[in-house]
Each structure stands twice: as C-alpha cells, then as structure tokens.
Amino acid sequence: MKIFPDNQAANDHIGVLGEIKAPPGELRWELLRSRWRVPALADELVPRKHLMKVFDATRAGESLLLNAPAGYGKTQAIRLWLDDAIAAGKVAWLSAEARDNDPERFVGLLAAGLLTPQQCSDHARHPLHSQLSASDRLTLALRAWQDSESPIEYLVLDNLEQFESDVVELIVQLLKELPPTLSLLMAARRQRILPLQSGTLSRQFRLLGESELALTLDETQRWFEPLQRLGVICPRRIEQVHLHSEGWIAPLALYRRALAQLGAGLGKMVELPEIGRFFEDVVLAPFAGKLSLPLSWIAEPKELSEALLQQLGWHVNDAAPGRQLAWLAAEGLPLEPVSANGQRWRLNRLLRDWLESERAEGRQERLRRLGEWLFQEGDIAAGAACLRGNIPTQHLQAMLSQEAERLLGNQDLRGLYDLFAGPVEPEDPALKLVYGWCLALSGRYREAVDLAEELHPALPLPLCARQRLLIAFSVREQGDSIRAQAIAEQVLGMASEDLSAGAKRMALLLRGGVYAGNYRFQEARDSLRAAIRLSREQGDNAGEMVCLYEQARIEVASGYLGRALSQLQAGLALASESPVNQSRIAQSRLLDAMAWLFWHRGEREAALCQVALAVDEALKVKDVAVLRGFVLKSLLARANMDLDGAMHWLDEAERHMQRWQVDDVVYLPMISLCQAMIWIDRQVPDEAAACLARLDSYPALPASELFPWLPGMAELVDIRLCIHQGDIPAALTRLTRLQQRHLSLPPLSVQALHLQLLQVLCFQKNGRPEQALITLRQAVELAATEQLVSPFAEMQTDLRGLVAKLSVAGAQREFLAFLQDQLGCAEVGATDAPGGLPVEPVSDRELGVLELIALGLSNQDIADRLHISLHTVKTHARKINAKLGVRSRTQAIVRARDLGLL
Numbered sequence: 001m002k003i004f005p006d007n008q009a010a011n012d013h014i015g016v017l018g019e020i021k022a023p024p025g026e027l028r029w030e031l032l033r034s035r036w037r038v039p040a041l042a043d044e045l046v047p048r049k050h051l052m053k054v055f056d057a058t059r060a061g062e063s064l065l066l067n068a069p070a071g072y073g074k075t076q077a078i079r080l081w082l083d084d085a086i087a088a089g090k091v092a093w094l095s096a097e098a099r100d101n102d103p104e105r106f107v108g109l110l111a112a113g114l115l116t117p118q119q120c121s122d123h124a125r126h127p128l129h130s131q132l133s134a135s136d137r138l139t140l141a142l143r144a145w146q147d148s149e150s151p152i153e154y155l156v157l158d159n160l161e162q163f164e165s166d167v168v169e170l171i172v173q174l175l176k177e178l179p180p181t182l183s184l185l186m187a188a189r190r191q192r193i194l195p196l197q198s199g200t201l202s203r204q205f206r207l208l209g210e211s212e213l214a215l216t217l218d219e220t221q222r223w224f225e226p227l228q229r230l231g232v233i234c235p236r237r238i239e240q241v242h243l244h245s246e247g248w249i250a251p252l253a254l255y256r257r258a259l260a261q262l263g264a265g266l267g268k269m270v271e272l273p274e275i276g277r278f279f280e281d282v283v284l285a286p287f288a289g290k291l292s293l294p295l296s297w298i299a300e301p302k303e304l305s306e307a308l309l310q311q312l313g314w315h316v317n318d319a320a321p322g323r324q325l326a327w328l329a330a331e332g333l334p335l336e337p338v339s340a341n342g343q344r345w346r347l348n349r350l351l352r353d354w355l356e357s358e359r360a361e362g363r364q365e366r367l368r369r370l371g372e373w374l375f376q377e378g379d380i381a382a383g384a385a386c387l388r389g390n391i392p393t394q395h396l397q398a399m400l401s402q403e404a405e406r407l408l409g410n411q412d413l414r415g416l417y418d419l420f421a422g423p424v425e426p427e428d429p430a431l432k433l434v435y436g437w438c439l440a441l442s443g444r445y446r447e448a449v450d451l452a453e454e455l456h457p458a459l460p461l462p463l464c465a466r467q468r469l470l471i472a473f474s475v476r477e478q479g480d481s482i483r484a485q486a487i488a489e490q491v492l493g494m495a496s497e498d499l500s501a502g503a504k505r506m507a508l509l510l511r512g513g514v515y516a517g518n519y520r521f522q523e524a525r526d527s528l529r530a531a532i533r534l535s536r537e538q539g540d541n542a543g544e545m546v547c548l549y550e551q552a553r554i555e556v557a558s559g560y561l562g563r564a565l566s567q568l569q570a571g572l573a574l575a576s577e578s579p580v581n582q583s584r585i586a587q588s589r590l591l592d593a594m595a596w597l598f599w600h601r602g603e604r605e606a607a608l609c610q611v612a613l614a615v616d617e618a619l620k621v622k623d624v625a626v627l628r629g630f631v632l633k634s635l636l637a638r639a640n641m642d643l644d645g646a647m648h649w650l651d652e653a654e655r656h657m658q659r660w661q662v663d664d665v666v667y668l669p670m671i672s673l674c675q676a677m678i679w680i681d682r683q684v685p686d687e688a689a690a691c692l693a694r695l696d697s698y699p700a701l702p703a704s705e706l707f708p709w710l711p712g713m714a715e716l717v718d719i720r721l722c723i724h725q726g727d728i729p730a731a732l733t734r735l736t737r738l739q740q741r742h743l744s745l746p747p748l749s750v751q752a753l754h755l756q757l758l759q760v761l762c763f764q765k766n767g768r769p770e771q772a773l774i775t776l777r778q779a780v781e782l783a784a785t786e787q788l789v790s791p792f793a794e795m796q797t798d799l800r801g802l803v804a805k806l807s808v809a810g811a812q813r814e815f816l817a818f819l820q821d822q823l824g825c826a827e828v829g830a831t832d833a834p835g836g837l838p839v840e841p842v843s844d845r846e847l848g849v850l851e852l853i854a855l856g857l858s859n860q861d862i863a864d865r866l867h868i869s870l871h872t873v874k875t876h877a878r879k880i881n882a883k884l885g886v887r888s889r890t891q892a893i894v895r896a897r898d899l900g901l902l
Helices: 023-034 049-056 074-081 083-087 103-114 117-125 134-147 165-176 217-229 235-245 249-265 273-283 295-299 306-312 324-330 349-356 363-377 380-387 393-409 413-419 429-441 445-454 461-477 481-492 501-517 521-538 541-558 561-576 585-600 604-620 626-639 643-659 664-681 685-697 710-724 728-741 750-765 769-784 790-794 796-805 812-822 825-830 844-854 859-866 870-884 889-898
Strands: 063-067 091-095 154-158 183-188 205-208 335-337 345-347
Touching (some): 023 103, 063 074, 083 091, 091 103, 306 363, 429 445, 445 461, 481 501, 501 521, 521 541, 541 750, 585 626, 585 790, 626 664, 710 750, 728 750, 769 812, 790 796, 796 812, 844 889, 870 889
Parallel strands (some): 063 183, 091 154
Antiparallel strands (some): 335 345
C-alpha cells in the first residue's frame, strides 16, 4: 500500500514550498524537519579554551565559518560551544548531504528547520509561493522567522562542502540577509566554498582556518595529561607528537586512544594503522582518480612549487596549469603556503611522513635528479635534503661547503638552518665550522664549543682562526669573557696573510663586546671603529651593519642616545640597500636596537611598533635575539601596569627558547630577573626572592652579546628587593659597594642612573625625604640631557609619588613634564589631597570587588563569589588601584574608607 502519490516521494523537492493541499505534504515537512539533528558530543573532549574565546566573541547577527581539512574538530568545537544553547532549544543544526545540493530542497530544509510546524504549513500553502524563485522564497522564510517568536538563535550548517554554485549563491544571500538576532555558524572541509574575497559578504563574517583550529602545545599537553600521570607517555613525547602532527586533532585523538589501550609500548604515530586508514579513507579519498602520479611523489621534497611539479611530470587533472597546489589546498589537502607570494607550499608533516613511508618505486633516482635540479634553481636547502643519502657523501659535502660559506657571509641564518636540516654529519672541516657557527648563533653554545674542540688540531691557519673565534664567541656567551678576550687578542696577533677580513672583523667585534661588558666604553668604541673601517674597505655591508649595531648599543649603555640613533639610522639605511627578500641577522638586530632606543627615550608607542617588526624579523631568520624583543615587550607591558601581560611575554620567550633548544644560560637568568621585577611591582617580595635565587645556578652571570648589562642588573634588582623587604641597611651597604666598584661609569649611563635612583629610594625609606628629592632632582636634570626615561619607567611604582612632587627650573621643565606623564603622576597628584575624589569614578562592579577585598577575600574567592574569571578580578583590582592612586590592596581599602566609598 502506497502512502504517497506515485509522483510524490517523501523526499521529493519539487513543490516543497509550493501550494500543498494533500496530507502527504505535511508528512514531507516532517521528514525535512527530521534532518535537523544536533550531533552527539564526543566522550573525551579536547580542551579548547582559546577557541571558545573566539566563539564567545560571536554576537547575534554575525556569521562564522570554520574552514579546514577533515579531522580538525570543526563539528565538535561548534557542538561544545553551543551545549547550553542546545539544551535550551535555541539551535537549529543541519548536517548537509549530497542530496541537499539543490536550491529548492535547500530552501525547504531551511524553512523546515527555522519555522514552527504551523508556520511551515502556512508558508507552504501561501498561494504565491509556487510562482517564486528559490531566492525569493528564502527571503520570505527569513521574514517569517523574524515575525515569529521562534526560540532559535543559532543556525548551524555543517558539511558545507556538499554544496555547489547554485546553493552557494543562496548561502551568500543568507549571509547578507541574516536577521540581526540570528547567528550563523558553518563548517566546511574545502576552501573557497564562499566568495570570501568578493567584497560582497557582510563585515560581520569571520573565518577560522586550520591554524586557528589546530591544537596548541598547551592544549595537547592538557589533553594527554591523564595518560602522563599513569606513566604511559612523558612530557617530551607529548611535545614530539604535537610537533609531528602540527596540532591536527584527529591523528592525535587516534594516537591517544591507542596509547590508552596498548600502553607505553606504542610505536611512532606514522606507523599507527588507524592513522593510515584515516588518511586513506577520509583525507585522500576525494583525490582518487584525479592525480597523474602517486601523491607520495610530492611528499618526497620538503617544499613544493609548480615548477617542481612540472619537473616531476606530476599534475592534477582538474586543476588549471600553475594552480595545482592551490587547487589541492582548496579541495581539503593539508597543504599551506610557506612564501608570501604562494610560490612554495608545504604538506602537513605527519601526512608527508606517512606518504613518504610508501617508498614509491624509483625514489632514489628521482630524488637525485630532483636534488640536482633544485641546486641549479638555487634552492640549496631543498636540494641537499633530496640528495642526502642518494649521492656520495663527499660529493654532497663539496657542494654544500661552497653554499654554506655564502650563507654565513650573508648572515642568512634561516638559510643555514635549512641547509643543515636533518641528520648532519659534516666531514669537511670548513663545513663543520659553518655548522658550528650555526649552532652558536642559535644559542646552542655548548654544542658549538664541543664541535670546535673536536676538530683536528692541525687545521690550516685560516680555518684555525675561525675555529678559535667560534670558541671565543661561545664561551663569552656562557660568561667567560676573560677567555674570550684572550682568544680574540691571539687571533688579532696572527699574520695578516693567515687571517681573512671576516675573521679579523669578528675578532675586533668580540674584543669590543668584552670591553663594553666591563664598562670600558672608549676602548670598545676604538675596537668597533676599526671593524667598521675594515668592513667598508671590503665593501661588506652586512659586516658594517653588525658593527653599527654593536656601536649603537655601546652608546646607549653610555647614555648617549643621540649618537646611538645616528648609528642605527645609518645601519638601517644599509639594510634598505639589500635585496628585497634577503633577511639577515644584522637587520633583525638593528630593528631590535631601535626599539630599545625608543624605550629608553620613553617613546612607548614607537617602541611597541618597532619591537613588533623586530620580533617578526628575528623569527623569520630564527635569530636568538628574539629573546630581547620579548623582554622589551614585557617591559612595555610593565610600564603600562599590565603585569599579567608582562608575565605572558616572558612565558612566550621561554617557550621559544626551549623550542629552539637554546642553552638555558642564554635566557633563564634574564627571564628570572624580569619576573623578580614584576613580583616587586606586585609587592610580593618572597616570590621575587625565589626568582633571584634561581641565579645561584649560574656562578658567573654572562655579560652576553644579547644582555651585556645582565650582571649589573642582577645586583640592582637585588638592592631594590632589599628596599622592599625593609632591609635598608643591607640595601645601603650593597649600593655603596656597587657605586665604588663602578666609579668609572659615565654619569649618563643607564647603570649609573639606576644606582642614583636606588639611592633616592633608600633616602626615602630611611626617613630623609628632603635628601631623596634633592638626589631625584639631580637625576632628572642629568637624564634630561639625553631624554633618558627607561630607568624611571622600570621603577615607576616606587618613584611615581616622588616625581609627582618634584619641580625643576629652566630647560628641564619640559622633560620633567614628559616624565611625569610617562609615570602617570597626574593621577597621583589628583588623589594626594585627603578627602579628594578619584580622577575617574569607581564603577559599581569595581565597588563590588572592592567591598569583597575589604572583607579579606582572595582574588580566587572573589571570582567564585561573583561568578567571573580570575583574570577579570585582577583587571578590576588593577583599575581600582589606578583610580584611587594606590599600589596595594591595603592602601586601596584605607583610601576608599577615607573617600567614604566603604
């Protein structure tokens, strides 16, 4: 017995929104409505805090598209975020299928999902509908939803890749006409489902790609933490599987499940059968029959280009010539561009290793031919990767040695990293020395020294000089400046014919750096001027840029900021003459030094912009000096009283150094000192003392090339901590001893000014406010000659009140006004008078937090009581302190009671 007419099946799209009078039409609506089902929530969810924050920023009337290859957790991410809304019946969810790729059916599905049964019935029986296009019917359906009291607030369209052009046009219309009270969330495996660059979409549209959807290392660690507690996997292994998968959730989930079942004996990720099946059945299935040769062929080289595909004779049947890689990425292959112009691409590392494991026939000969072609094209790193193991080692080393010398001369550190990627066993002494410099420049000094000392003692004299300089550079960064200077002098004493210009310049730079670390600034200047003359004689712009960078830093340490600015400008002018796409260490360092100069002069906005450029450039060339950029970002955050942000940038610095396997002596002392300063600002001296105690692991703090002032800075922070702990006698004793040791310091130097400001604090804490103001006035008048602001900014929490009371005469008035503005002294002055009101009123929410602070509740207790995050409580507390002109919870309570707020 048939329950539908012969010409009307239950899923027939014809007339779905047309005039329907027969009972089967109602049943057809019910079948369409049954397609709106919310998927189940996975049992073991990935913690996605950063992604949930992005979702939380999605407001009513906005659209969000999650666009990434299969296995990036798109559906589950949306499902988790909407969990509460789903329970409240506010979500309509459609998981698209191939049969839905029809305009009439799509509009019918939308109407059935958004409208109530009665609305659907009325909508279907409207006499005009049978004459309208799908586009018009979509508009009417959206208006009907707006006129209704529907509880739906979120519309989810999953599996968007099922739709083709006609339905895509309707989705674009839906984006444009989306009601202001409805949010649209979409997920798709293929890119370019929507014309995102057409300019026709609403500004309320946002796109999340695989970089945003991939798990961060922290998320992966927290996800694997239960297995780590059971001893199934160690933290180092968790980091390795994260880096290998690049945060791809599905392979990580499969590996995690296998670990839970099989235990610690599990092999490599790439060998897991479940991951192989996922790649075959889900990721690669859409490309079956579309490729002229196996996909494993393009997994062999580390980077891909259209020219390389042409050399292999490999092509995609459906892709236009010159657009094959872009087509593969758009169709859902985890392939990303690694160059700004999209000329080079890279496969996901795990997928590449899995494809490569298939070992297609003729692979060795193919790699040899490909490597030789890449060498001819100038892509040495990729060529070496292909040739390694496929031609005689001696032949390869001869090819690499010449290229390595060129890269080192051009200071192309990124090129050197790429060149030595993979198992490195250089046998040629010259090549081994270049590799040693690569290690040293990346902060791996112990390895560099070991490699240099293992070389045969009977090296030719030019190579011997380079070997000695490599050891000198490395031991200097480890804190042994005496040995470094002795080696530099030894090299400079060699006969001119045995010493290359580059080696002589490096020896002069090393000697100058040691002099500067010992505050022998004039001797440092003389050594660097000789290095600059040598670079100019050789026409070596890159070498001259390094010398100008070092010379500028000496002038900054001496307090001559104007001279430093001239040298940095000259260095950056030389950098601008370099080829457009050439990145050098010197360029990275010059940008960094300019950012620090702006910081010393109190030009915070300029410093913030410049340090962003410097960090980007340092990351591009993988320069360990990126550490200086992160430290400066932390100092700028401290200056703005964003202490949480200051800690964040230090954490970011430590993560990068660990990821690059940099020796801990390079970064841990500096990070510990900066953390100690932040704890002093927070008035938690015990934590500050714990940070300083970590420095005991380093008997001799290195006056390194990155932080030549590090040893002196440690002593300054120690004195400031004594002051905050109330131990003024100890602070005065250490301060006097330090002043006597540095009698030769230029009075304008940053170190000397720090010493003077610490003396101001000792006078103030010792009950001698008049002497404190006199000494502070002298410091301000001295700093005004070069607009040196940074020492005041670094101690602004201690100095703000005193600087607010200060007055000077003559030309220094303008500088004092600038300094007072930098330190926020206007707020202090406005709230100094007893009974005076805050400059900005305390809000009701802040007052609520203040009342709980007065009750003695901790920040966490306040967060629990008010149902807000701990970060929000800290933000309110910081704003309260700023508005009341105080620095601690106790002072805030007293001040609020004086003002009648409590």
